[in-house]
Amino acid sequence: MSYLITAGPTREPLDPVRYLSNRSSGKMGYALAAAAHTAGQDVILISGPTSLPAPGGVHLIKVTTAQEMHDAVHYHLPQAKAAIFSAAVADYRPAAAAPQKIKKHGETLTLTLERTPDILGSARASGYSGLLVGFAAETENLLANARGKLQRKGCDLIVANDVSGSETGFDTDENEITLVFANGEVRPLPRASKDALAEIIVGICAQLMVPSQP
Numbered sequence: 001m002s003y004l005i006t007a008g009p010t011r012e013p014l015d016p017v018r019y020l021s022n023r024s025s026g027k028m029g030y031a032l033a034a035a036a037h038t039a040g041q042d043v044i045l046i047s048g049p050t051s052l053p054a055p056g057g058v059h060l061i062k063v064t065t066a067q068e069m070h071d072a073v074h075y076h077l078p079q080a081k082a083a084i085f086s087a088a089v090a091d092y093r094p095a096a097a098a099p100q101k102i103k104k105h106g107e108t109l110t111l112t113l114e115r116t117p118d119i120l121g122s123a124r125a126s127g128y129s130g131l132l133v134g135f136a137a138e139t140e141n142l143l144a145n146a147r148g149k150l151q152r153k154g155c156d157l158i159v160a161n162d163v164s165g166s167e168t169g170f171d172t173d174e175n176e177i178t179l180v181f182a183n184g185e186v187r188p189l190p191r192a193s194k195d196a197l198a199e200i201i202v203g204i205c206a207q208l209m210v211p212s213q214p
């Protein structure tokens, strides 16, 4: 049984040379994968496009789109005892990628977008019963949005990430997070490196998986 971790952005093609994506560097997810490996776990890291080297000892699966990440997650989820979803998956994709490069016509261009699969939201529905950890990247109403995601998606823990600043969150070496547990506990953590926070999150995952004594 392994730890399954998602990381990085997804890219949703618009035409052969353009895509929709976001600023995720993958650093948070790769740090989680490295921390879980250091803690002695088998790790499957399912990553969108990043420039990071694969963490040593980790099974890295590279994907590009949300659909590919969804399919890779569901292929490996039945073998996972813990799943941590730190990827910044696109919520919408172009409804149809143009087969040829889109040419300039007129002053505006309207794109039709459609929802991507909700990978975290589909984990419990697929029958997965291991530890489920989601992230919530928010620029407002951090705790309310994190609690909503925890309940709607059946998570044991949500890592609430205020991404409104420029020194933490996307594409930074440090992060500032609050842990929101299914039992209602809320634990803010001081700002720290993503490596240090990953170690804490992996340690908490191990604690949450210890069976309670009768």
Ligand code: PMT
Residues within 6 Å of the ligand: 006, 008, 009, 023, 024, 025, 026, 027, 028, 029, 066, 085, 086, 087, 088, 089, 090, 091, 116, 117, 118, 119, 120, 121, 133, 134, 135, 136, 137, 138, 149, 161, 163, 169, 170, 171, 172, 175, 194
């Ligand atoms: O990669 P870095 O540069 O190190 O940045 C780290 C980070 C800011 C990306 C990371 O700390 C973080 O906050 N990750 C979650 C980003 C996100 O898109 O959050 P969200 O609130 O939109 O999504 C909620 C949860 O659902 C997340 O666990 C996400 O992985 C998951 N999700 C979202 C959409 C989707 N279609 N499928 C999903 O599984």
